[in-house]
Every structure is written in C-alpha cells, then in structure tokens.
Amino acid sequence: MKILTVVGARPQFIKAAPVSRAIRKQADEILVHTGQHYDKSMSDVFFSELHIPVPDYHLHVGSKSHGAQTGEMLSRIEEVILKEKPDCLLVYGDTNSTLAGALAASKLHVPVAHVEAGLRSFNKRMPEEINRILTDHVSEWLFCPTQTAVNHLATEGIRRGVHLVGDVMMDAVQYNSRLANEKSGILKELNIKTGEYILITLHRAENTDDPARLSQIISALNELPLPAVLPLHPRTKGKMAQMGLAITNPNVKLIEPVGYLDMLQLEVNAKKILTDSGGVQKEAFFAKVPCITMRDETEWTETVELGANLLVGADQSKILDAVDNFTVDFTRMKDVFGDGRASEKITDQLLKDLG
CATH class of the missing domain: 3.40.50.2000 (Glycogen Phosphorylase B;)
Known part of the structure; x- marks a missing residue:
C-alpha cells in the first residue's frame, strides 16, 4: 500500500510526525512538502527535530496570494499523483496545502484521508474555514479529533467514513515532551x-x-x-x-x-x-x-x-x-482529546479499508 502525504505548514509537520512513524511501520509513504512555509526556521528545522523523513518531493511554492498559491500547488501535486499512483492521499488541517492536495486527488479519483476533520469556526471570512469545509466534503476518510467535530460533520450530512480517533497533536506532545x-x-x-x-x-x-x-x-x-x-x-x-x-x-x-x-x-x-x-x-x-x-x-x-x-x-x-x-x-478538566493513540488508529483504519 502506498500513501501520499501532503504537508506544507508548520502545524502540519508536527501532526505528520507521529502519523508518519505509524504508517511507515506497515506501509509505504511518499512525503510531499509544498513549501507553503518556506522560511528555514519555519520548515526545515522541524523535519530534523521531529525525525520526519526528508520529503520525497519539495515543491518550493512559497508565499503568494491565496489563489496563486493554491493553484500552483494543485498543478504540482497533480503531477506527483500521476507519477506515484498512490492508493490514497493524506492531508492535515486547514491550509492551502490541504485544499490543494484534496482537490488534486479527488479529481484524479484518488481517495482522500483528512486528519483533523470536522473542525468549524463558522466564520467563512477565514480562508482556513473554507479550506476545511471543502476538504471534508471531498474526503473518503474523515479522522476527527473530538466528538464535537463528528457532530459538525453530521450536521452537514457527512456520516460515511467518519472516525473519532482523538487528536494527533496529543500523540506529538506526549512523544516530544x-x-x-x-x-x-x-x-x-x-x-x-x-x-x-x-x-x-x-x-x-x-x-x-x-x-x-x-x-x-x-x-x-x-x-x-x-x-x-x-x-x-x-x-x-x-x-x-x-x-x-x-x-x-x-x-x-x-x-x-x-x-x-x-x-x-x-x-x-x-x-x-x-x-x-x-x-x-x-x-x-x-x-x-x-x-x-x-x-x-x-x-x-x-x-x-x-x-x-x-x-x-x-x-x-x-x-x-x-x-x-x-x-x-x-x-x-475532562480528557476530551483522546488517549494519545490517534496515529495508530488512523493507520489501522487505512490499512483495513485499503486492504
């Protein structure tokens, strides 16, 4: 099984680290860094610190307007998908990298897995809100960090492929503290x-x-x-x-x-x-x-x-x-973000469904 993971911004490097460790124990992962965070202090240091493998593809898209940045990512990610032919594409959170990866994959009929699905601020002036809503609506797997996120998806009519796994950020914090x-x-x-x-x-x-x-x-x-x-x-x-x-x-x-x-x-x-x-x-x-x-x-x-x-x-x-x-x-305080095993649950579900 081959999973193509798209990241591009600092929070995604943190989330991807524990999930990548879990995936690579059981499957092949191709890592694509869009270059959305292009400053060395905002990007490269995270890969070395968190023991994330060097990206297989670095797209070097950099800072642009939302439309130009997302459009260039969409085109470049599409090229990678056509070359690598992954079984699924994995995205995180709510950045332009997330949306570009999800759109490129869905148009090529590659199933999308969205980690941190179901989050809503209910403020559509935020570009992140648009990104997360659109990504959720084209995803095959929606990995939710909380029951609130599950409820948001249900309100929008999304019930198929929804999995409450907990928060991968908890996995990362526990591992790195x-x-x-x-x-x-x-x-x-x-x-x-x-x-x-x-x-x-x-x-x-x-x-x-x-x-x-x-x-x-x-x-x-x-x-x-x-x-x-x-x-x-x-x-x-x-x-x-x-x-x-x-x-x-x-x-x-x-x-x-x-x-x-x-x-x-x-x-x-x-x-x-x-x-x-x-x-x-x-x-x-x-x-x-x-x-x-x-x-x-x-x-x-x-x-x-x-x-x-x-x-x-x-x-x-x-x-x-x-x-x-x-x-x-x-x-x-109540424990509402899971048990620190979200990464394993995500990997196990993908392996089960993809065979």
Missing part, C-alpha cells in the same frame, strides 16, 4: 524563569491583515506588565512594518521563530499563553497553562467550554484584563 526536556535550553538562553513570563504567538490572517485588529493587539502588547516572549512570525513582522506598527514595550522579548522542542518548553513553562493559533490553544491545554485567544471564535470549543481558554478577540482592554485576571483550575 521528554525530548524537549532533554534537548531544549531555550529558557536559559532567554534568561527567563518557569511561571514568570507570558508566551505570545501572533500570525493569523484575520489579525495580521486587518490594520484595526493588529493595531489593537500591538497596543495591548505594548502595555503588558509582565515579562513576555514573542517568537515573531516572518509574515507578522512584514505586516507590522507595512502598517508602521512596532513593539516598544521592554517587557516583550522579540525572538526569531523557534523549533518545536523549544516551543514546547516555552509553552509548558509559561505563566499564561496569548495566541491566535489553533494548535497552540490545544498545546496550552495539554500543558495545563491558561490560554488567552485573540480571536472571536475558535475551532477548539471544548477548551473554552471547559474554562481553560478565553476568547478576547482583538480588543486591547479584554486582552489586558485577561492577562491580569484569567485563571484556570486544571484539576477539574
């Missing part, structure tokens, strides 16, 4: 102490592409009273420069993007996490660190319902109030 403790020296390098800093991530297009929202967020960061660390995404850095915005608060330490093991260490040891990332919201939950999400909605509604995650939008006053006052009792 020990490695991070052994190998990461990021706290010492940055001269920060456990539980005494806020970790910030900021990259979502709904924030960075909207001058009003980005201005509110930067204003809030410039008033943070506690030490903070912000690994600055290249795209965010560019947007800030374009809009004439800057971090002037001496409490906020700007650093280059970090590898996954360093990021895990920063998350686990933070006092609070301030983010607009979907993956970081979950990792904060796994790390038992209060999460403040700078969005108006989230796909990970379970974290909000359980009281571990607070949505503050791009409102300066709400952000600062949450930094000061939001607390979480993690001793009362």
Whole structure:
C-alpha cells in the first residue's frame, strides 16, 4: 500500500510526525512538502527535530496570494499523483496545502484521508474555514479529533467514513515532551524563569491583515506588565512594518521563530499563553497553562467550554484584563482529546479499508 502525504505548514509537520512513524511501520509513504512555509526556521528545522523523513518531493511554492498559491500547488501535486499512483492521499488541517492536495486527488479519483476533520469556526471570512469545509466534503476518510467535530460533520450530512480517533497533536506532545526536556535550553538562553513570563504567538490572517485588529493587539502588547516572549512570525513582522506598527514595550522579548522542542518548553513553562493559533490553544491545554485567544471564535470549543481558554478577540482592554485576571483550575478538566493513540488508529483504519 502506498500513501501520499501532503504537508506544507508548520502545524502540519508536527501532526505528520507521529502519523508518519505509524504508517511507515506497515506501509509505504511518499512525503510531499509544498513549501507553503518556506522560511528555514519555519520548515526545515522541524523535519530534523521531529525525525520526519526528508520529503520525497519539495515543491518550493512559497508565499503568494491565496489563489496563486493554491493553484500552483494543485498543478504540482497533480503531477506527483500521476507519477506515484498512490492508493490514497493524506492531508492535515486547514491550509492551502490541504485544499490543494484534496482537490488534486479527488479529481484524479484518488481517495482522500483528512486528519483533523470536522473542525468549524463558522466564520467563512477565514480562508482556513473554507479550506476545511471543502476538504471534508471531498474526503473518503474523515479522522476527527473530538466528538464535537463528528457532530459538525453530521450536521452537514457527512456520516460515511467518519472516525473519532482523538487528536494527533496529543500523540506529538506526549512523544516530544521528554525530548524537549532533554534537548531544549531555550529558557536559559532567554534568561527567563518557569511561571514568570507570558508566551505570545501572533500570525493569523484575520489579525495580521486587518490594520484595526493588529493595531489593537500591538497596543495591548505594548502595555503588558509582565515579562513576555514573542517568537515573531516572518509574515507578522512584514505586516507590522507595512502598517508602521512596532513593539516598544521592554517587557516583550522579540525572538526569531523557534523549533518545536523549544516551543514546547516555552509553552509548558509559561505563566499564561496569548495566541491566535489553533494548535497552540490545544498545546496550552495539554500543558495545563491558561490560554488567552485573540480571536472571536475558535475551532477548539471544548477548551473554552471547559474554562481553560478565553476568547478576547482583538480588543486591547479584554486582552489586558485577561492577562491580569484569567485563571484556570486544571484539576477539574475532562480528557476530551483522546488517549494519545490517534496515529495508530488512523493507520489501522487505512490499512483495513485499503486492504
């Protein structure tokens, strides 16, 4: 059996690592990297750190408008599919790489497996929402991380091929936490102490592409009273420069993007996490660190319902109030993201169905 896996962005490298390990024990995998994240610090380091095999194909698509980027990926992935003739194509999450891979395969009658299916923000202004909806509707296998995701698919009339497997991010965190403790020296390098800093991530297009929202967020960061660390995404850095915005608060330490093991260490040891990332919201939950999400909605509604995650939008006053006052009792949390064996369940289901 041959599985063709398409990845292209940082969160997908993390998700693909445990699944690829499981697949390669029992089947052949061809790995395609679209190059959606083209910066070395955002891409190559993840492959070496997470022991992901070198991609069989690197498409080097890079940064473009949504239409141009997705179109070029679609054409290039189609060429790979025609050459490799896989039994199925596996995609992750909600990026342009995900959509391009799913469309290319479905038009060539290659069945699609979607890991992290069924997530919904119900905000179709987000390109990620469009990507995930379209991918779900052309997929043969829909591997859901939570019961909420299963319910969303059922509401849309999708019941065939739906499998509740748990969250592959939990697999990744469990596998890599020990490695991070052994190998990461990021706290010492940055001269920060456990539980005494806020970790910030900021990259979502709904924030960075909207001058009003980005201005509110930067204003809030410039008033943070506690030490903070912000690994600055290249795209965010560019947007800030374009809009004439800057971090002037001496409490906020700007650093280059970090590898996954360093990021895990920063998350686990933070006092609070301030983010607009979907993956970081979950990792904060796994790390038992209060999460403040700078969005108006989230796909990970379970974290909000359980009281571990607070949505503050791009409102300066709400952000600062949450930094000061939001607390979480993690001793009362339910386990809603599975048992850490999602990768094995995905692989076993594909092997069973493909024979």
